[in-house]
Amino acid sequence: MTTDEDRARIAERLVALPVHELIDVLRRVLPQYTEDPYGIRTALVLAEATDYEDEPGLEVELVAWPDRDYYNGGLGIDQGLWEHGHCEKCDAGVVSNAKRAYCPYCGSRCGLT
Numbered sequence: 001m002t003t004d005e006d007r008a009r010i011a012e013r014l015v016a017l018p019v020h021e022l023i024d025v026l027r028r029v030l031p032q033y034t035e036d037p038y039g040i041r042t043a044l045v046l047a048e049a050t051d052y053e054d055e056p057g058l059e060v061e062l063v064a065w066p067d068r069d070y071y072n073g074g075l076g077i078d079q080g081l082w083e084h085g086h087c088e089k090c091d092a093g094v095v096s097n098a099k100r101a102y103c104p105y106c107g108s109r110c111g112l113t
């Protein structure tokens with residue numbers, strides 16, 4: 001078990017990362033919390049929520065993991081989460097810093113624009 005101080009140190013290091021590097025760290029962590037005990041798959045994912053002034057409710061999109069093979073081992077452009085798309089397999093809206101990324105829920109390759 002970690003202490004509050006341990007977790008504060010981890011958080012302090014994560015806050016210092018640009019968003020595309022934070023996403024790469026969480027890509028390695030969040031899938032460890034996926035559960036499928038009764039045929040109902042639940043995945044812990046990172047999401048971005050946007051409140052558009054002229055539309056009711058929040059738009060929630062899953063943060064897709066950059067396709068590191070496509071970017072020759074890199075993470076794609078450090079531009080914030082400006083690329084948007086849709087996962088064709090699980091029908092989730094996705095967002096990423098990269099145009100080529102993987103859905104964090106089902107792992108399908110997604111093209112974002």
Ligand SMILES: [Zn+2]
Nearest residue numbers: 087090103106
């Ligand atoms: Zn998907």
